[in-house]
Structure formats: C-alpha cells, structure tokens
Amino acid sequence: MTDTLTFNTKHLLQALFESGIRHFIVSPGSRSTPIALLLAEYAEQNNEIKLFVDVDERSAGFFALGIAKTLLEPVALLGTSGTAIAEYMPAVAEAYAANIPLVVLSTDRPQELQFNGAPQTIPQSNLFGQLTKQAVLIRLQDMHSDVTAYIDFMVQKVVNLSITAPRGPIQINLPLRKPLMPGLARQDEVHVQRVVFEQQTVQYHLPPITAKRLLILAGPNVLDSYDDSLKNFAIKNNVPVIADVLSQSRHTYTIHGIDVLLQAHKINADLKPDLVVRFGKTPVSARVLQWLKEEKILTWHVDEDAGVDHTRHIARAIKMSPNDFLENMHLTLFKNQIDFNQKWLSLPKVTKTRNEMNIITALDDAVPDDTHIFVANSMPIRDMDNFFTGNHTQRIYANRGANGIDGVISSALGMSAVVKQRSILLTGDLTLFHDMNGLMMAKNYQLPLDIIVINNNGGGIFSFLPQAGAPKYFEQLFGTPLNIDMKKIADLYDIDYHQLSVPEALSQILQTPSKKTRLIEYKSDRQRNRDDHRDVLEMLK
Amino acid sequence: MTDTLTFNTKHLLQALFESGIRHFIVSPGSRSTPIALLLAEYAEQNNEIKLFVDVDERSAGFFALGIAKTLLEPVALLGTSGTAIAEYMPAVAEAYAANIPLVVLSTDRPQELQFNGAPQTIPQSNLFGQLTKQAVLIRLQDMHSDVTAYIDFMVQKVVNLSITAPRGPIQINLPLRKPLMPGLARQDEVHVQRVVFEQQTVQYHLPPITAKRLLILAGPNVLDSYDDSLKNFAIKNNVPVIADVLSQSRHTYTIHGIDVLLQAHKINADLKPDLVVRFGKTPVSARVLQWLKEEKILTWHVDEDAGVDHTRHIARAIKMSPNDFLENMHLTLFKNQIDFNQKWLSLPKVTKTRNEMNIITALDDAVPDDTHIFVANSMPIRDMDNFFTGNHTQRIYANRGANGIDGVISSALGMSAVVKQRSILLTGDLTLFHDMNGLMMAKNYQLPLDIIVINNNGGGIFSFLPQAGAPKYFEQLFGTPLNIDMKKIADLYDIDYHQLSVPEALSQILQTPSKKTRLIEYKSDRQRNRDDHRDVLEMLK
CATH class of the missing domain: 3.40.50.970 (Thiamin diphosphate (ThDP)-binding fold, Pyr/PP domains)
Incomplete structure (x- = not known):
C-alpha cells in the first residue's frame, strides 16, 4: 500500500x-x-x-x-x-x-x-x-x-x-510535514479523473465597419498567431498594417519602423485614417499611440484579454481574438482605400543605419527562416522595432509585460530549449549582467543560443532621456558602467566567445555550425549611439 | 519658487x-x-x-x-x-x-x-x-x-x-508622473517638522525564579547586545550559558557546540536543568530545542519580539529585551547551582576536526579581535555553531530569518561597507554562485571583505539528509554540481584570489594586508565531509 x-x-x-x-x-x-x-x-x-x-x-x-x-x-x-x-x-x-x-x-x-x-x-x-x-x-x-x-x-x-x-x-x-521521502520505484498506478473544461462557442455581433480609410495596428501578439488571417484580410481589402516587431507580421504589405517615421514627420495628413483597429498588447512604439490620440483618430482595440489602453483613447474595446475578429467582421470600404494603402506602402524606408543599428540590419540579412529571436528591453527592442524587417517565418519574443531588464538571459534560454533550431538573443550588457546566473543553464544543458550583446558599458537608454541633462550625477546614477569583460563571462560559463569588430561580420558567425551557446560581443559607445540615432533620423527627413 | x-x-x-x-x-x-x-x-x-x-x-x-x-x-x-x-x-x-x-x-x-x-x-x-x-x-x-x-x-x-x-x-x-526632472542646485531650504516618537518606560513584574538548576540558552541576537549583563549575571550566579554562535556571547563561561554534544550523547541526566530561559531568536541547533521538548524541561522565552516557539514547548513567553530581563529578575538559586554549572563547564570539547571543519578552527585561530564575520546558511552556519569559539569582541552575522542561500554575498558586502576593519564571509560554492552578481559591489566599491568559500561543488547539506538515500536522482536534484572555476569568478570581478591547500594556511592570508576584496577557496568533497563529521562525532563519544 x-x-x-x-x-x-x-x-x-x-x-x-x-x-x-x-x-x-x-x-x-x-x-x-x-x-x-x-x-x-x-x-x-x-x-x-x-x-x-x-x-x-x-x-x-x-x-x-x-x-x-x-x-x-x-x-x-x-x-x-x-x-x-x-x-x-x-x-x-x-x-x-x-x-x-x-x-x-x-x-x-x-x-x-x-x-x-x-x-x-x-x-x-x-x-x-x-x-x-x-x-x-x-x-x-x-x-x-x-x-x-x-x-x-x-x-x-x-x-x-x-x-x-x-x-x-x-x-x-x-x-509538507516530515518525513519527506516518497516511495520510489512502485508499480501501483494512480488514476486521475480527467476534467474537460469546455469553452462554449460564442456568437459575435460586431458593428459593421464603414470606414473610408481603415488602418490596422498589429501590436505584440503572445497568443496564437493571427498572421494568416491578417495577411488575407489586408491584401484582399487593401488595408495598410502597421506591424509592431512583436506582432509576428512581416510581409510585403506591412509597415515597419512607425516610430522613426513619426519622428521624421513622414506621417502627414494624407495618411490619417478614419478608423484604426489595434490588435494585441501595447506596441513597442509609444509614439504611435500618442499619434492616434493627438490626431483624435477613432480607435478600436481587439484583444482576447482587452483592457489595454494606457493612453485612454480607445473608443471600443472588443474582447475577442484578432483571428475571430478578422473572420467575423463586416466591412464596407470605399474606393479610396486603395489609394490610401498605396500611400502608406510608399513611405520611405530607412536605407542607411550606423553602428549599433547596423547590428539589426546585419541580423536581418543573416538570420535564417524559422529562427526564434529573443530581444531585450530598453534599446534593443526599440531598434528592432524600427530597423528589423525579417520575414513571417521568424518569431520575435521579448519580456514585454513589465518590460524589466531582469531575467532576459533565462527567458531566451528557455525559448531556445524548446525550439528545434538555433535561436538568437539580442541584448545589451546591463541586461546580460542582471541575469548572468541564467547562463548556468546554457552551461549545464548546452543550449543552442547565439547571444548577441551590444556592449556600450552601461545603461544606453538613459542617454536619450531628460536625465542626460544632469551630467554631474549621470554616470553614477544612470550610466552605471560595469567595466566587465564579456570574454571572461563566456569563459566562466564554458560558452564560445566571438567579438564582432564590424556588424557585417555577424552573418559569418551565425552561419558557422555550433552545438554550444555562443556569446557574440559588439562593443559600442553610448554617446556615439545617441548621435547615430539622430543622424539616421536626419537622413530620413 | x-x-x-x-x-x-x-x-x-x-x-x-x-x-x-x-x-x-x-x-x-x-x-x-x-x-x-x-x-x-x-x-x-x-x-x-x-x-x-x-x-x-x-x-x-x-x-x-x-x-x-x-x-x-x-x-x-x-x-x-x-x-x-x-x-x-x-x-x-x-x-x-x-x-x-x-x-x-x-x-x-x-x-x-x-x-x-x-x-x-x-x-x-x-x-x-x-x-x-x-x-x-x-x-x-x-x-x-x-x-x-x-x-x-x-x-x-x-x-x-x-x-x-x-x-x-x-x-x-x-x-510619479512625467516630467521627472527635479530642480537641482537650488538654495531654498526645506524644513521638516521633526516628530518624537516617545517610548514610555515600562514597569516589569516578573515572576521570581526559584529554580534549583537554571540554565540560559542564548539564541541569535540581532538587536542590541546583552552580552555584558549576561556575563555579569552568569558569573555572579553560576548559571551555565549555552551560547548559539549568533548570540555574540563568547566567554570562558559559555558552552558552545551544543549540537555535537547532544549528538555525542554527552548531555546526561546530571545536566538536566529545572528551568531554561531562552533568549532571542531560534537557535541554529534544531537539536537543542528538541532536547528541551523531549526532556520536558520547563522553558521560558525572553525576546522583545517574542512569539518564537516552533517546537511548541515554551511555558512563558516574556516580551522584553534580555537586557531588561537580566536587570529586573528576582533570583533565588540553590547551592547545587555551583555544582550544576561546573558539570556543564566540564563538558568535553571537540579537540580534533577534519578538512572543512578545520576551516572553522583555523578561522578561530586567525581572526583578529573586533572582526565581523558573515556566515552562509546550510553547512557553514552549522559548522560555525559547533566548532567556533572566538571571543566576545567578534560579531557573527547570518541571514537567519528565512535561512535562504540567496543574497549572502551582498549581505556580507553590506556589512563590510560599514565596519572599520576587514570583514570575513564564510560560504559554500552554491551560496556564492546564487548571489554572484553581488560581487559587482565589491568591484565598484573595493570593499574590504575576505570571502572564504568552501567549494564542495554543489549542495553539501543534502548528503546529511534522507534524500541521500535516493542515489539515482541525487546529483541531478540535490547535489547539483556547478563545476565552476572560482578563480575565474575572482578574475571577472577584479578581486584577489587565493587557494587554500590546507586550512592552516588561512591565517597567513588573513594576516596579509590588503585593500581589496579577496576570494579564498578551499576545495572540499561532499562525501568526505559527511564521513568527516561522523568521525569527529565518534571521537567525541
């Protein structure tokens, strides 16, 4: 017994x-x-x-x-x-x-x-x-x-x-009370009564859409993909789609890098929609939500979990999956929708980036189909949102709920432990350091992850914020240089180390077969990176 | 304005x-x-x-x-x-x-x-x-x-x-709402109304103590020291004091290592008290509380915070500081208290230890007066409680509330940041690893801490617990070897590294002046350590 x-x-x-x-x-x-x-x-x-x-x-x-x-x-x-x-x-x-x-x-x-x-x-x-x-x-x-x-x-x-x-x-x-030792190697089976939690089929009654100029804003999508439905819908109806990097929508008809486009004043009155339907979570770009609000653009939000509206602008919060929404909606579009879509698709693209940003474009060139990429918060996710195009077979993840810099190494390693091919993590040095202990799992389980670390020796994002205007205390409180040798971290955890002298060399490293975790370091500079971003914006203007 | x-x-x-x-x-x-x-x-x-x-x-x-x-x-x-x-x-x-x-x-x-x-x-x-x-x-x-x-x-x-x-x-x-930038370098002063939170003087009415054989169990003491009052009291009244390593009581009249004494069956009926007064928090030795309970020894507990009685044995919980208690109590002791005290003070002492335990005795020999020592949980604190004698000028700390293995490096560095001389941390490898990030503070602030790490490559304490009887899964679930090179950790954080080939060499390292954090590694073996502890116990029997 x-x-x-x-x-x-x-x-x-x-x-x-x-x-x-x-x-x-x-x-x-x-x-x-x-x-x-x-x-x-x-x-x-x-x-x-x-x-x-x-x-x-x-x-x-x-x-x-x-x-x-x-x-x-x-x-x-x-x-x-x-x-x-x-x-x-x-x-x-x-x-x-x-x-x-x-x-x-x-x-x-x-x-x-x-x-x-x-x-x-x-x-x-x-x-x-x-x-x-x-x-x-x-x-x-x-x-x-x-x-x-x-x-x-x-x-x-x-x-x-x-x-x-x-x-x-x-x-x-x-x-649990002592003694705590269980009976091992027993033959007697245990039978668990399975419970079926049945989800009832819902009949949706959606209001008809009669917009003259409809636009979709595809936000981060952590649930099942709505990519195929969205693609069919957008192409069939000529609806432009602003695609957040975490939306997993990357097609010829999707618009990327909305944040730089807004910054460069490329979104003029011609591009203003009558109705925007937002899908999923809060987008990486804070500016796109600000734009919807400031321009008083009628916005609906469709999400299974709904209630995501921190700019307090949404007129209709529709609690259903974007997939169901796309299949159930009744749409009457006017002729000028074709023209409107064309204008969005003709927006200029960033053709030249610099230094840290070049890592993103190099990744874009080098990353194979079906690759899973985990992206750290702060600078990496913003740069990815602006400069990564990729394709729809690739999946991009981030800890984009509370947006912490903690736990990113471990989350990426967890991802790489359950996918079939090599995965990628794009991170900064501070985020890497915060969860350095996570690398023990790389060492113990030999997980096939390429960790690209942009090492600008400290907190890069603060250089873009108002506290950059308090230089006296800046390095102590915000810059916080770690002065840590990435090669030594790799060595400590028995993982391979590569230094990228130029972003373009990334492709060659990623194409080299390996069964180990690799740390790929690109040394950068916070001040220069801020200037680079300004320059790239100027070139787009 | x-x-x-x-x-x-x-x-x-x-x-x-x-x-x-x-x-x-x-x-x-x-x-x-x-x-x-x-x-x-x-x-x-x-x-x-x-x-x-x-x-x-x-x-x-x-x-x-x-x-x-x-x-x-x-x-x-x-x-x-x-x-x-x-x-x-x-x-x-x-x-x-x-x-x-x-x-x-x-x-x-x-x-x-x-x-x-x-x-x-x-x-x-x-x-x-x-x-x-x-x-x-x-x-x-x-x-x-x-x-x-x-x-x-x-x-x-x-x-x-x-x-x-x-x-x-x-x-x-x-x-806080944006904008977040405060006004710096302003001359206008701010005046805060100071509030005095007055503690009223309490009149205590303690029951008189008329024990024939009184014993004090001095537990962990995180509040102000009661060491002087206890010393006077114990010497004047011939009261034996079982001193937990965290009680900070280390005198010729205090009894240390109660856990091994109980294990070696050295505490016989002659030593049984009529009344035990416990001070402070839960002692490191679980066995001493078990003994009080099993022998049905009348026990009072004196602590400002009181309510500490997880063996459910305390007859009287007195909510006051041990200091006040010692000054206010009325004591009638019988003649045989002298004899009783003598018996306790004549208990055999551990004279020979081995390997990991020798680190404690080497520390005992080497550590200067007034040194602050932080001790990790699991094996180090137990060994310290059993084998460290030291003196009353030294202070021993541990995270002995929830007894986690986390955060120990940082706690010890915090301690070392506010005391005037070099401090010591005694830890195992798993505890060191768990809060390795804490070493960044050592690197950034050059804190004068000597970290003695007993590296037995994994969780040493589990070898003493029942799960050691499940060898099939033991290393995977409990032993959890890290296989990490301590020298590389020291190197990564820019701190000095020393390897101890024999525990006796500790003294020389501790006596060498240094302004840096030092990592002193002693390589050990979990299996051997368990056997060593058994042997030391046998020798005492």
Missing part, C-alpha cells in the same frame, strides 16, 4: 500532466523532496515530461516563462520553502503583466511551523497577491477520502484558469 | 534623514529619477548620507539588509517601477523573518497608468503583503497644502514603525 504522501503527490503530478504541463523547472531544496523525486521518476519513464534543474530560482522563473511564451502552454516551477519562493516574484510579475501561464508549485512548511519562528518559513500562501490569478493550498498528507479527488479537480481547474484569457500565473502552495 | 515635485521630494528625503536613515542603496531606473538626483545632491553636500548604486535590485536588497543588520538602523532602498520592485522580494522576506528595518522606496507609475497595459507597471502598492509592517502610498506631485505636512509625519511614522519591536520592513510607494 502506497503511503498518503506518495499517493497524493502522484495525483498532483498526474493532474498537472493531464492539464497539459510538460515542462518543469525544479530548484533544489529539502522541502520539495517528495515532489522532485517522483517527478524525476516520471520524467525518466516518459519522454514527454521534461525536467530542468536550475539552482537560482529567479533565473528558473524566467526560464519557465521563456518556455511558456514560446510553446503557448503552461509551465511549472517547483521550489522549496522560504525566500526560494520569493525569488519567483520577478518572473511572476512579468507573467502577470504579459499574460503567461506560469504555475508555481511552492512547497511550504506545515501549519504548525507558521508564524512561530520556524526556520525557512515565510507566509507564502498567496505570496504573489494580485499577481496570481488564483492561489490555492493543497495539503498532500491529509488522509481523507475526499482529498485525492479534490487534488485531481483543483489542479486541473487552476491550470485551466492560467490558460484562460486573460492568461496569467497561478500558485499552488504545498505545505 | 521650487516646483511641487522638488519641494515634496526634499521633504521626503529630509524626513528619512530625520528618522535616522543614513544609507541609501539606489538601483538605476527612469521613474526614480527625481529622488535619485536630489539624494545624490544631498549626499554630495553631507558626508553622513551614504549613497550606494547597485544595478541588480535583488543584490541591492540584501546589501541594504547587511548594513541594517550591522548598524541596527533602518536602511533605504530606491528602485524604479515594475519588476525592479519585485526583485526586492527575497530581501524583504528575510527582513520580515529576521526583524530587520528595511525601508523600500518603490517609485511607481501614476494612477492613470495602472491596470491598463502601460509599460513597466505592476500593482506594486502593498506588493509585499504580510511581509511589510506597513505599506503607504505618497503622491509627491499632489499640490495641496496638507500634503507636505503629511509627508513629514508619515515618513517618520513608518520608519519609526520599522524600528519598533517587532522590527521589520516597510514600503513607501511613490507614484
């Missing part, structure tokens, strides 16, 4: 498998022992179950996030009690803001060790507060006939909740 | 100074710009105000914690909005559990950017939930005559709360 702990832990794990969880990131600890060991046993018996071990819980959280983002499926974290669980907070915050289904399995000390000075104990039930969609507590050692069935149902329920729009993280807190 | 933002921010900062905050750890960001710049200006004008910049907020949190712990005063963190604030969570959790006054200044986006998809925005008001004693929100740009006075009072009130027993972290959330 299997003991209660082993029996119920197997129910917990099987209910997680039934819910579609295949990836588990475990961080070592004592309190999580029964779950970690039984999980390792399942993973050994079943190739579908992937178990990664990451000693730094902060990095583990972002590694899980990278996988969840890439596969669009829930991913589980398993950690031990105390600050280990608090370490997940940054990744949970990003998952909250970006609607990613992270499932935090936080093992805890039992109730008799709460609030009385027991070691490694913090009040971790509902630790993440508003950031989780639900936080439940399951006592696996509770010997009661109803408990096992409760575990089966509750686990499936909360994981389903995490993948129901608006998607988001959930926490399952698991207080 | 100064603008509202500048005026109120100066009030905020001056109220923090008035409250006794002298140390600020700033992490770069845009939203925190006005506070960071005005703070830098104050720090430039006033040597009392110390400003540190740490690019990794997780490390910054623990660096602040180390300072607060060492100086017994509140320390402030300043961070930008979004995941940056979430990064403080682990340090806040430790501050909560260890009663450390951390003051989190979290800059936030204004109300109109909440919950609508604005970048870098998470619901950060009261982000730390139960972990903070109070979380307040102050809108510095609110132009109302009552606001400035409110800032003066509220800031002083919450900082005072953080240093009132039970001490703990607090959060001041500061939503």
Whole structure:
C-alpha cells in the first residue's frame, strides 16, 4: 500500500500532466523532496515530461516563462520553502503583466511551523497577491477520502484558469510535514479523473465597419498567431498594417519602423485614417499611440484579454481574438482605400543605419527562416522595432509585460530549449549582467543560443532621456558602467566567445555550425549611439 | 519658487534623514529619477548620507539588509517601477523573518497608468503583503497644502514603525508622473517638522525564579547586545550559558557546540536543568530545542519580539529585551547551582576536526579581535555553531530569518561597507554562485571583505539528509554540481584570489594586508565531509 504522501503527490503530478504541463523547472531544496523525486521518476519513464534543474530560482522563473511564451502552454516551477519562493516574484510579475501561464508549485512548511519562528518559513500562501490569478493550498498528507479527488479537480481547474484569457500565473502552495521521502520505484498506478473544461462557442455581433480609410495596428501578439488571417484580410481589402516587431507580421504589405517615421514627420495628413483597429498588447512604439490620440483618430482595440489602453483613447474595446475578429467582421470600404494603402506602402524606408543599428540590419540579412529571436528591453527592442524587417517565418519574443531588464538571459534560454533550431538573443550588457546566473543553464544543458550583446558599458537608454541633462550625477546614477569583460563571462560559463569588430561580420558567425551557446560581443559607445540615432533620423527627413 | 515635485521630494528625503536613515542603496531606473538626483545632491553636500548604486535590485536588497543588520538602523532602498520592485522580494522576506528595518522606496507609475497595459507597471502598492509592517502610498506631485505636512509625519511614522519591536520592513510607494526632472542646485531650504516618537518606560513584574538548576540558552541576537549583563549575571550566579554562535556571547563561561554534544550523547541526566530561559531568536541547533521538548524541561522565552516557539514547548513567553530581563529578575538559586554549572563547564570539547571543519578552527585561530564575520546558511552556519569559539569582541552575522542561500554575498558586502576593519564571509560554492552578481559591489566599491568559500561543488547539506538515500536522482536534484572555476569568478570581478591547500594556511592570508576584496577557496568533497563529521562525532563519544 502506497503511503498518503506518495499517493497524493502522484495525483498532483498526474493532474498537472493531464492539464497539459510538460515542462518543469525544479530548484533544489529539502522541502520539495517528495515532489522532485517522483517527478524525476516520471520524467525518466516518459519522454514527454521534461525536467530542468536550475539552482537560482529567479533565473528558473524566467526560464519557465521563456518556455511558456514560446510553446503557448503552461509551465511549472517547483521550489522549496522560504525566500526560494520569493525569488519567483520577478518572473511572476512579468507573467502577470504579459499574460503567461506560469504555475508555481511552492512547497511550504506545515501549519504548525507558521508564524512561530520556524526556520525557512515565510507566509507564502498567496505570496504573489494580485499577481496570481488564483492561489490555492493543497495539503498532500491529509488522509481523507475526499482529498485525492479534490487534488485531481483543483489542479486541473487552476491550470485551466492560467490558460484562460486573460492568461496569467497561478500558485499552488504545498505545505509538507516530515518525513519527506516518497516511495520510489512502485508499480501501483494512480488514476486521475480527467476534467474537460469546455469553452462554449460564442456568437459575435460586431458593428459593421464603414470606414473610408481603415488602418490596422498589429501590436505584440503572445497568443496564437493571427498572421494568416491578417495577411488575407489586408491584401484582399487593401488595408495598410502597421506591424509592431512583436506582432509576428512581416510581409510585403506591412509597415515597419512607425516610430522613426513619426519622428521624421513622414506621417502627414494624407495618411490619417478614419478608423484604426489595434490588435494585441501595447506596441513597442509609444509614439504611435500618442499619434492616434493627438490626431483624435477613432480607435478600436481587439484583444482576447482587452483592457489595454494606457493612453485612454480607445473608443471600443472588443474582447475577442484578432483571428475571430478578422473572420467575423463586416466591412464596407470605399474606393479610396486603395489609394490610401498605396500611400502608406510608399513611405520611405530607412536605407542607411550606423553602428549599433547596423547590428539589426546585419541580423536581418543573416538570420535564417524559422529562427526564434529573443530581444531585450530598453534599446534593443526599440531598434528592432524600427530597423528589423525579417520575414513571417521568424518569431520575435521579448519580456514585454513589465518590460524589466531582469531575467532576459533565462527567458531566451528557455525559448531556445524548446525550439528545434538555433535561436538568437539580442541584448545589451546591463541586461546580460542582471541575469548572468541564467547562463548556468546554457552551461549545464548546452543550449543552442547565439547571444548577441551590444556592449556600450552601461545603461544606453538613459542617454536619450531628460536625465542626460544632469551630467554631474549621470554616470553614477544612470550610466552605471560595469567595466566587465564579456570574454571572461563566456569563459566562466564554458560558452564560445566571438567579438564582432564590424556588424557585417555577424552573418559569418551565425552561419558557422555550433552545438554550444555562443556569446557574440559588439562593443559600442553610448554617446556615439545617441548621435547615430539622430543622424539616421536626419537622413530620413 | 521650487516646483511641487522638488519641494515634496526634499521633504521626503529630509524626513528619512530625520528618522535616522543614513544609507541609501539606489538601483538605476527612469521613474526614480527625481529622488535619485536630489539624494545624490544631498549626499554630495553631507558626508553622513551614504549613497550606494547597485544595478541588480535583488543584490541591492540584501546589501541594504547587511548594513541594517550591522548598524541596527533602518536602511533605504530606491528602485524604479515594475519588476525592479519585485526583485526586492527575497530581501524583504528575510527582513520580515529576521526583524530587520528595511525601508523600500518603490517609485511607481501614476494612477492613470495602472491596470491598463502601460509599460513597466505592476500593482506594486502593498506588493509585499504580510511581509511589510506597513505599506503607504505618497503622491509627491499632489499640490495641496496638507500634503507636505503629511509627508513629514508619515515618513517618520513608518520608519519609526520599522524600528519598533517587532522590527521589520516597510514600503513607501511613490507614484510619479512625467516630467521627472527635479530642480537641482537650488538654495531654498526645506524644513521638516521633526516628530518624537516617545517610548514610555515600562514597569516589569516578573515572576521570581526559584529554580534549583537554571540554565540560559542564548539564541541569535540581532538587536542590541546583552552580552555584558549576561556575563555579569552568569558569573555572579553560576548559571551555565549555552551560547548559539549568533548570540555574540563568547566567554570562558559559555558552552558552545551544543549540537555535537547532544549528538555525542554527552548531555546526561546530571545536566538536566529545572528551568531554561531562552533568549532571542531560534537557535541554529534544531537539536537543542528538541532536547528541551523531549526532556520536558520547563522553558521560558525572553525576546522583545517574542512569539518564537516552533517546537511548541515554551511555558512563558516574556516580551522584553534580555537586557531588561537580566536587570529586573528576582533570583533565588540553590547551592547545587555551583555544582550544576561546573558539570556543564566540564563538558568535553571537540579537540580534533577534519578538512572543512578545520576551516572553522583555523578561522578561530586567525581572526583578529573586533572582526565581523558573515556566515552562509546550510553547512557553514552549522559548522560555525559547533566548532567556533572566538571571543566576545567578534560579531557573527547570518541571514537567519528565512535561512535562504540567496543574497549572502551582498549581505556580507553590506556589512563590510560599514565596519572599520576587514570583514570575513564564510560560504559554500552554491551560496556564492546564487548571489554572484553581488560581487559587482565589491568591484565598484573595493570593499574590504575576505570571502572564504568552501567549494564542495554543489549542495553539501543534502548528503546529511534522507534524500541521500535516493542515489539515482541525487546529483541531478540535490547535489547539483556547478563545476565552476572560482578563480575565474575572482578574475571577472577584479578581486584577489587565493587557494587554500590546507586550512592552516588561512591565517597567513588573513594576516596579509590588503585593500581589496579577496576570494579564498578551499576545495572540499561532499562525501568526505559527511564521513568527516561522523568521525569527529565518534571521537567525541
């Protein structure tokens, strides 16, 4: 007869498998022992179950996030009690803001060790507060006939909740009492009652669109792609599409780099639409939303999770997937739409960039089809949005919920761990440093990621902000040069190092086959980069 | 005329100074710009105000914690909005559990950017939930005559709360609207109304102690030292004192290494007290509390914060400082107390240790008076508790609230930043790795810390736990070897490296003058270490 702990832990794990969880990131600890060991046993018996071990819980959280983002499926974290669980907070915050289904399995000390000075104990039930969609507590050692069935149902329920729009993280807190050793190598099977959470078919009643000049603004798209529907729609109806780099729409009919076009005053009255339909999350370009607002352009927003309108300008928030919207909308377009579309498609393109920006254009030239590219926040994502064209087979990701500079290495490595070909990360040096511990996963799992680091020795974006006008304290508070040798980082983590003397050399490195993680450094200069951006803008004017 | 933002921010900062905050750890960001710049200006004008910049907020949190712990005063963190604030969570959790006054200044986006998809925005008001004693929100740009006075009072009130027993972290959330540039180099002064939070004198009515055999168990002591009172009391009354390594009591009359003594069955019936008075927090040795409980020994607990009793055994929880207790108690001791004390003082001592344990004895021999030593959790703190004798001028610290392996490097560096002589950190390799980013502060501020790392390539403590009995998954889930070259870490961060071939060589390195941070590596072996501990115990039996 299997003991209660082993029996119920197997129910917990099987209910997680039934819910579609295949990836588990475990961080070592004592309190999580029964779950970690039984999980390792399942993973050994079943190739579908992937178990990664990451000693730094902060990095583990972002590694899980990278996988969840890439596969669009829930991913589980398993950690031990105390600050280990608090370490997940940054990744949970990003998952909250970006609607990613992270499932935090936080093992805890039992109730008799709460609030009385027991070691490694913090009040971790509902630790993440508003950031989780639900936080439940399951006592696996509770010997009661109803408990096992409760575990089966509750686990499936909360994981389903995490993948129901608006998607988001959930926490399952698991207080465990010693002894913690489970029964391994047992033959007795456990059967989990599968629950089907049925999504009802919705009948949409959309208002007819009778715009004279319709434009689509395709924002970041973390859910299933609407790329094909959008392509058919845009071509058929001559609708111009402003495509955010994270929209995954990259076709001949899409308009990229809206931010520089607006900065260079290229969007004149001729290009003003009657109606803009925005899809997805907040675009990388703050300027495009500002433009819609200032020009008082009627704007609808279509998103499964909706409620995204921080410029307070949206007239109609339509809670549905862009895909469904495109298939269900009734459109009456006027003849001048063809002309309008043509004007948008005839906008000048940036033909000459410099230095840091040349990394983007070199990437554009060099990156193979189907490649997944993760992009750091601050400068890299802005430059990618402005200067990357690519094609629709490529996928671009970023931590674009809370836009932190933390956890980016781990998120990119998580992405690269679940795609079939080499992936790319484009980052700055500060972001690389912040999650340098994440590189341990590169070392331990030999993940096929090319990390392109633009090293301008500190916080490049601040040179573009008003604080650049306080030179006395600038380097101390904002510039924050790290003076760190990237080659030594590569050496420490056993990954290959390449220095790019010129951006154009990128292609050759990326084309060289490798099974290792590679760090590709391009040395830059913050002051020069600011001037370069001004020059590129001037050339476009 | 100064603008509202500048005026109120100066009030905020001056109220923090008035409250006794002298140390600020700033992490770069845009939203925190006005506070960071005005703070830098104050720090430039006033040597009392110390400003540190740490690019990794997780490390910054623990660096602040180390300072607060060492100086017994509140320390402030300043961070930008979004995941940056979430990064403080682990340090806040430790501050909560260890009663450390951390003051989190979290800059936030204004109300109109909440919950609508604005970048870098998470619901950060009261982000730390139960972990903070109070979380307040102050809108510095609110132009109302009552606001400035409110800032003066509220800031002083919450900082005072953080240093009132039970001490703990607090959060001041500061939503800020653009433009964020403050007025610098202004001559107009700001006057903050100082508030005196008066502590009333308490009249204690303690029950008289009429024990035949009284024993003191001096636990971890993070508050003001009671060392002198305890010394006088113990010597005058012949009361044996079991001194936890974190009690800071190290005299000829104190008994150390209770855990090995209990393991070696050296504590027989002759040594059983009638009454034990416990001071302070949960001791490092779990076994000593187990012994009190199993032997049904009447136990009182004296602590300003009280409520520390996870073995559910304390008969009387006395909420006062050990110092006051020692001065106010009425004691009637019987003659046999002298004999009882003598028996305790005659207990055998560990005279021979091996390998990893020899690092402790070598440290004992080598460490100068008045040295501050920070000790990592897991094996180092247990070994220190068992094998370190030292003297009462030395101070030993650890993150012994939630006992995490995270943030230890930063906490130790924070400690070393505020003491006058070289300090020491004793850590394992996994703990070093977990907060490796913390070493950036060593590099940037050249902090005089000797980091002794016992490198047994992974999680040493698990070899002592039941999971060692699951060899199939042990290395993957618990051993987790890092295979990382410590010399390369030192090289990366520009700190000196020394390898200890034998523990006895430690003395020579510590005696060599240096102005840099040093990494001193001792290579060990987990399996051998477990065997060594068994052997040392056998020798004591």
